[in-house]
Amino acid sequence: MTVAPKREDYDVVVIGAGPAGLAAAATSAEAGLTTLLLDENIGPGGQVFRAISSTPVTERSQLGADYWVGADLVQSLRASNAEVIHRATVWSLDRNLDIAVSIGGASAFVKAKRVILATGALERPFPIPGWTLPGVMTAGAAQTMLKSSALVPGGRTVIAGQGPLLWLLAAQILRLGGRIDRILDTTERGNYFAALPHAFAFLTSPYFTKGLAMMREVKAKVQVVSGVTELTAIGDGQLTSVSYAAGGKRETIPADLLLLHQGVVPNVNLAMSADVEHRWDDLQLCWSPVLDASGNSSVAGIAIAGDGAGIGGANAAVVRGRIAARAAVEALAPAVAAKLPAMATLRADLAKAERGRVFLDTLFRPSPQFRIPSGDTIVCRCEEVTAKDVLDSVAIGATGPNQLKAYRRAGMGPCQGRLCGLTVTELMAQARGKTPQEIGYYRLRAPVKPITLAELAAVPKSEADIKAVVRG
Amino acid sequence: MFRRSEQDKRPQVQIFVDGVAVAARQGDTVSAVLLASGQDVRRSTAVSGAPRLPYCMMGVCFDCLVTIDGVGNRQGCLVPVAEGMQVEIQKGKREIGR
Amino acid sequence: MSREYDVAVVGGGLLGSAIAWGLGRLGKSVAVLDEGDITKRASRANFALVWVQSKGLGMPAYTVWTVQASQAWGRLASELKQQTGLDVALQQNGGFHLTLGEDEFGQRTELVKRMHNQTGAADYKMEMLPASEVKKSLPLIGSEVSGGSYCPLDGHVNSLRTFRAFHTGFREFGIDYFPEQPVSAISKSGGEFRLTTPKGELRAAKIVLAAGNANQTLAPMVGLHAPMGPTRGQIVVTERTMPFLPHPLTTIRQTDEGTVMIGDSKEDELDDRALKHSISAVMTDRAQRMFPHLARLNVVRSWAGIRVMPHDGFPIYDQSETHPGAFVACCHSGVTLASNHAFEIARMVAQGALEPELVGAFSASRFGGAGTANNSGY
Numbered sequence: 001m002t003v004a005p006k007r008e009d010y011d012v013v014v015i016g017a018g019p020a021g022l023a024a025a026a027t028s029a030e031a032g033l034t035t036l037l038l039d040e041n042i043g044p045g046g047q048v049f050r051a052i053s054s055t056p057v058t059e060r061s062q063l064g065a066d067y068w069v070g071a072d073l074v075q076s077l078r079a080s081n082a083e084v085i086h087r088a089t090v091w092s093l094d095r096n097l098d099i100a101v102s103i104g105g106a107s108a109f110v111k112a113k114r115v116i117l118a119t120g121a122l123e124r125p126f127p128i129p130g131w132t133l134p135g136v137m138t139a140g141a142a143q144t145m146l147k148s149s150a151l152v153p154g155g156r157t158v159i160a161g162q163g164p165l166l167w168l169l170a171a172q173i174l175r176l177g178g179r180i181d182r183i184l185d186t187t188e189r190g191n192y193f194a195a196l197p198h199a200f201a202f203l204t205s206p207y208f209t210k211g212l213a214m215m216r217e218v219k220a221k222v223q224v225v226s227g228v229t230e231l232t233a234i235g236d237g238q239l240t241s242v243s244y245a246a247g248g249k250r251e252t253i254p255a256d257l258l259l260l261h262q263g264v265v266p267n268v269n270l271a272m273s274a275d276v277e278h279r280w281d282d283l284q285l286c287w288s289p290v291l292d293a294s295g296n297s298s299v300a301g302i303a304i305a306g307d308g309a310g311i312g313g314a315n316a317a318v319v320r321g322r323i324a325a326r327a328a329v330e331a332l333a334p335a336v337a338a339k340l341p342a343m344a345t346l347r348a349d350l351a352k353a354e355r356g357r358v359f360l361d362t363l364f365r366p367s368p369q370f371r372i373p374s375g376d377t378i379v380c381r382c383e384e385v386t387a388k389d390v391l392d393s394v395a396i397g398a399t400g401p402n403q404l405k406a407y408r409r410a411g412m413g414p415c416q417g418r419l420c421g422l423t424v425t426e427l428m429a430q431a432r433g434k435t436p437q438e439i440g441y442y443r444l445r446a447p448v449k450p451i452t453l454a455e456l457a458a459v460p461k462s463e464a465d466i467k468a469v470v471r472g
Numbered sequence: 473m474f475r476r477s478e479q480d481k482r483p484q485v486q487i488f489v490d491g492v493a494v495a496a497r498q499g500d501t502v503s504a505v506l507l508a509s510g511q512d513v514r515r516s517t518a519v520s521g522a523p524r525l526p527y528c529m530m531g532v533c534f535d536c537l538v539t540i541d542g543v544g545n546r547q548g549c550l551v552p553v554a555e556g557m558q559v560e561i562q563k564g565k566r567e568i569g570r
Numbered sequence: 571m572s573r574e575y576d577v578a579v580v581g582g583g584l585l586g587s588a589i590a591w592g593l594g595r596l597g598k599s600v601a602v603l604d605e606g607d608i609t610k611r612a613s614r615a616n617f618a619l620v621w622v623q624s625k626g627l628g629m630p631a632y633t634v635w636t637v638q639a640s641q642a643w644g645r646l647a648s649e650l651k652q653q654t655g656l657d658v659a660l661q662q663n664g665g666f667h668l669t670l671g672e673d674e675f676g677q678r679t680e681l682v683k684r685m686h687n688q689t690g691a692a693d694y695k696m697e698m699l700p701a702s703e704v705k706k707s708l709p710l711i712g713s714e715v716s717g718g719s720y721c722p723l724d725g726h727v728n729s730l731r732t733f734r735a736f737h738t739g740f741r742e743f744g745i746d747y748f749p750e751q752p753v754s755a756i757s758k759s760g761g762e763f764r765l766t767t768p769k770g771e772l773r774a775a776k777i778v779l780a781a782g783n784a785n786q787t788l789a790p791m792v793g794l795h796a797p798m799g800p801t802r803g804q805i806v807v808t809e810r811t812m813p814f815l816p817h818p819l820t821t822i823r824q825t826d827e828g829t830v831m832i833g834d835s836k837e838d839e840l841d842d843r844a845l846k847h848s849i850s851a852v853m854t855d856r857a858q859r860m861f862p863h864l865a866r867l868n869v870v871r872s873w874a875g876i877r878v879m880p881h882d883g884f885p886i887y888d889q890s891e892t893h894p895g896a897f898v899a900c901c902h903s904g905v906t907l908a909s910n911h912a913f914e915i916a917r918m919v920a921q922g923a924l925e926p927e928l929v930g931a932f933s934a935s936r937f938g939g940a941g942t943a944n945n946s947g948y
Contacts, residue, residue, distance in 0.1 A: 040531055042499070042552050047530055054499050056480040087550070092847060100847060122532050132535075134514045134525035135473065141529035144549075145474060149497065149504045154475035176477045237523045238514070257473050267532070275843060381527070382534060384519045396737045397582070397747045400607025406614045407734040409827075413519075414534040414545075414809060414870050419527075440607055446845055449531075450545075450868035453808060453832075457858050457865070459851035468835045469852040470674075518810040518828060545809055545868055565828050568710075568814040569863040 004108045005101070006083055010036045012328050013099055013112035014082075015090050015270065018046020019314045020306025021118030022073040023321030028116075029082035031329040031336045036110060037077070038088040038101055040449075042148075044074050046120050046306075047140060048314045051148035062175040063147065064168070066210075066314070073318065092446035093117075093274040097301050100459075102451050107459065114301050114328040117271050118321060121264035121307035124286070124366065125423050126161065127373040129232045131260065132381055135239025139169045139261035152178025155256030158242045160184035160231055163263045163364040164211055170218040182253060183218065184244050185226040186262065188367045198359035205356030206315075229369065233258050262366040266308045269416060273444040274299055280437040283361050284311055285371065286422060287441060293347065294327035295320055303327060311361075315353035322346055372426050379427065380420040382413020387427060394431045401425060401442045414450055417442045474508045487557040489513065502548035502559055503529060503536040518565040537562060544570045575601045575746070577919060578765055578774035580753050580788060583613035584729065584904040585878075585911055586780030587736035592916025594743025595649075601772055602740065603765065606750040610842055612782060613904060615875020617805060617833045618729035618825070619818060620662060620906050623696045623721035624681060630688055631931035632884050635910060637694050640723045642909035647727070650735040653742055658732045659826035665724025666704065667820040668715050668860050675716040682719050696721040707817055712862045718819075726818040728826055729905045748772075753781070756791040758893050763792075776895040778919055782878040785886075785900045793892030795934040796900055797881040802839040804874045806832045806850050808867040815861070822857050822864075830867065832857045842874045877902055887915060887932040889924050897924070898934070 014025040017039035025037040045052035049070025057063055077084065085103060092100035097112045123138045130136065139159060145151040152173050157180050159170055166183075173180055195202075202208055218224070230245035234252070243252040265286035268278060277298035278287040288310040295303040305324040306317035323346045330337045373379060373387040385408050393407040401417075401424050404410050410424055411417035417424075421442055429439045447456070482497040489511060496505040503526040506513040514523040515537060526536035529549045536548040541558050544566035548559075579590040582604030590602045605611075622640050626633030640662070647660040669675040679698050686696070700717045707720075740747050751767035756777065758764070765772045779788045785796040810828030824830050835849045850872050858865040878900055880886045885901030897919055901907055918924045 040550065042501070042550075051499075056482050056497070056499070057477065058479050058481075092845075094844065122530065123528065132522065132524060132527075134523050137526065138528050141527065144529040145504050145507065149500045149508070150477035150480040151474040151504060151508050152477060153473065155473050176479075178475075178477075382519075384517065384522065393734075396734070396741060397604070397749050398607075399749045402607045402614070403749075406611075406730050407737070409730070412871065414537075414868070415532060416871070418532045443608065443843075445843075445871065445873055446847070447869055447872065450809065450870045452865065453806075453854050453858055453867050453869050454865035456806065456847070456869050457851055457855035459847045461848045461851045461855070465846070465848045465852045468837045468849055469856065471836065543866060565810045565812045566867075568811045569866065 003085060004103055004106070005036055005085065005110050007034065007110070009111050010034045010113070011332050012114045012116060012325070013038065013110060014116045014118055016046060016118035016120055016306070017041065017044040017084070017086070018118060018120045018306060019048055019070070019073065019317035020120070020321035021046065021116070022077050023318045024116045024118060024305055024325040025082040025084070026073070026076040026080045027322050027325035027340065028328055029080035031333060031340060033329060033332055035082040037082050037084045038090055039084070039086050040089050042086060044077065044084070044086070045070050047144070049073070050144055055147050056150040057147065057176065063172060089449050090270060091449050091451050093270055095275055095299055100446070102455060105452065105455060107451065107455050112301070113332055114303065116321070116324045116328065117302060117304045117308055118306045119267045119270050119308045121311060122267045122418060123261060124263050124265045125419050126260040126262050126370060127377055127379055127423050128370065129377045130234055130239070132378050133233050133235050133239045134237070135235065135256055136233045136258045136260065139166055139259045142259050143169045143172065146172055146176060150176065152176045153257050154179060156181050156254055157257045157259065158182050158184060158253065158255045159259045160186060160228065160242070160244070161261035162187040162366065163261060164207065164360065165264070166261045167211065167214045167218055169259070170222065171214045174218065174221055180222045181255065183222050183224045184228040184231065185224060186228045186231065186367060186370060187226065187364060189227055191363050191365055195359050195363040198362055202356035202359035207356045207360065229367070231370070262370055263364055264307060264311055265422060266310060267418070268308070269418060269444055269448045271297065271304060271308065272441065273446055273448050274302060276302060276304070278441070280435065281310060283358070285365065295324035296327065312354055312357060316350060319346055319350040319353050323350065371423065372430055373423065379423050380410040380413065382415050382419070383409040385410040390424060390427050391431055394428055398428070399432070400428060400440045404428065405442065411442045416444065416448065476508060485553050485555050487553050487559055489559045490561055496553045500553050502538060502540060502551045502553055502557070505553055506538070506548065506559070513561055515562045516564055521564055539570060542570060574762065575599045575772070575774040577776045577778060578603060578763065578772055579778045579780055580765070581780035581782060582747060582749065583611055583780070583782060584733055584908055585899060585901065586778070587733065588908045588911035589778050589780055589899060589916050589919065590745055591736045591739050591743065592912035593920055594740065594745040596916060596920045598920055600745040601774060602745060602747045603751045603753055603767060603772065604747065604749045605752050610783070610876045612875055612878050613733050614730070615803070615805065615873055616729050616905055617823070617831060618726050618905055619665070619820070619823065620660065620725045620727050621665065621820070621903070622694050622723040623665065623667060623719055624685060627685055627688065629884050629931060633694070635885070636903070636906060637723065639907045639910040640725070642913055643727070646909040646912055650732070650739065654735045654738040656731055656735040656738065658735055659728040660725065661727070661818070662723070662725030663817060664720060664722040665726070665818045665820070666708065666718045666720050668704065668711065668718040670714045670856060670859055671716055678719050694721055694723050708815070710814060710861050710863055712859055714859045724818065726823050727905060732905070732908065753788065756788065758792065763896065776919060777897065779896070779898040780900070782900065783876065785898055789898050792896035793890040794888055794896060794898045795937065796886050796898050797934070797937050798879060798900065799881045800840060800879050801877050802837040802842065802874050803834040803877055804845060804849050804853065804872060805834055806854055806869050806872040808864070809870050811867055814863065821853065822860065830864065840876055842876050845872055845874055878904065881937060885932045886934050887924055887929045888934045895922070
């Protein structure tokens, strides 16, 4: 029961149905613009509000009030005239705002007057020794299973890393009766001092009290080791133990499941493949698109909202979605824009939602040893390229990720660099004594997600196209 | 590795993993069912044959690749289960024509 | 940076790297000046065939040169293996060009006939085979395949690994590789060349211009001429699959890693960032008609590359009359001809002069004033 888009042309196409996309699509459609929302998942919500309309977790308090905010967003969207298609994978977006989307094994092509990318974030790679072992997953993966299937860790479980999501996940697992044997907090001790100047904004932000309560709740039930400076997943074909060092002491504990998390970073693949300019963000340690105050990117007609625009969290994502949609309405239907909340109001909302973010970014800035691996630790999971392989490539002349690809195939597998790109950039920057900005990133091109060959072959073709290929 | 919370009241669905019946719930993804199945569902990679299980569960890592109803290399974390679905664990490179 | 080298090679792609490696192999002190990470580098975009059939229509010397390269490739692969431990996966068990439908079969038959009439001494055994014969070698072909041409000298290689092997070999030979140092000016004084780069001047007794399409602007600085007519080509690549294709085709090959590469268009476009999906569609549609099993494979990447293409499609190897010691080399088939570049061109550069009997036909003097149409048969 897959449905292709009803039209070929839309005023606004929103890509991604997380907080930003839900808000953007609803705003745009309410203003009367023809709006299409394309989303890869089974239902709306993105990652933060994952399974918001279908979760089997019925005890509302277990997932927390912040989660259920998503239900209101979905309701607004459904009340609007936005056309919504799930299990729709956008595999191409170009400068002409032509979009190719795979739905149920067939591609559809739509053209937009404005595109709002709300492709969100993914978890920062956590390339420790053994991170490819079965039994090692991201914390977000466990949270996805918890929200969408009420599945919780049942075996010996260790959670390692840092950041707000880690504590939220731990609390949710415990509330649902799951097992956590130990939490290994990798927050660098020096970060507490670095973050101090930004503490006031944080103390007066909603993060503060919620975060503190959640940490208390978890610490009452689970042994938490702080100041973890080394971490290794151990096992022969399957995780069997986790080894770590903290405060100069080393310990190895048996484990069936290791959940890793050190923050989230923008999911840049689609935007980069459309040639949107990105810059290295030294605070958040990731690539962020260059945007104006309305979320407009360097490519005319493409705006970016939500964590894909730079990590800001769910509340900021919602507001950014509304800002980007309002900008689209201003451009396409100025008369209607007056009925929407004023841009100044939205920007004030955004400032409020972003309050405390610098504190979090500074406090939870991941340590170099967890971002920049060495030796035999795998960097590129798809092509199984190690840190040593990357350094060997630098030694024979690779100046950046694209030459590395040629030498070693890093980033050439199906994930297209999503799980290795940041590591590669930072590792090469360190090896060459350059900034990540100078090193750059993989050049990304469509298809940004795999599609079947038959599906590509079915794209409409002209006589000229055939002439460009068929020759004696 | 994972177990179900008792509050899950969704209808049961049965799928087959390498021919063995596995209980699932409507709305589960293939990968979630595999991880909750208690079976050895490790695939092996196309590069070195190293064993892997799903890593990200959100469609970005491609470590959940699996053969579903005869079609290889599908992202199990993005595909919802359906009654009678046949899932096969992949070992190494995908076979052509599958 | 003001060291003096025997030879400075401008361009670190496959062509420049092969020549530089060959010079290093002969004990010369060599510097390679290259661009940075983002560059229009055909060596990263190519299709990796070591290909003979249909090459050289309109220039018999090119056929001879190609056959020689094909025959020398085994030696190159084994020397690279010995030196670097890298297996470049050279496979030379013959290659096919498949045709779909009777019209294409007829056209290809004509081409083979014309090649035979021309090549004479360098007959490389290209022949037309009906579908039933093709099927014996390629059992998975589809029903639309009408047949194809076959040449036993054809093959393919892992071109990215070859690229890496050359660069790895540089270190062994003491060759200095300087990335991020494009050359903006060249002059000659006091019997040596001075090359201006963003990081200073580099001096060398001889220079080889191997900068791809950029040779067009570099060559006139030293009294040389390299008229180019670049085109764009697109390639699509699938996920890894079990081996199914025992021979390479002109437009489909399975790499030693298991991925299937599908090429390749020829477009009058020079933007390698943009892709035309409709062109990829023609390529993949033809591929699945040739091998129906391909239909279900996932396409994981596609890209466009800009061909290094001399104006008439044939290589240019030349030496400067006004600036003795300056050489220019450019060609489209940097993979196929890598062995000749590593062994023959390097040897002649080291000696100080190109041998007319071997490469005289490839002098840019053939262009006279205006270039002629591309008829390389590529």
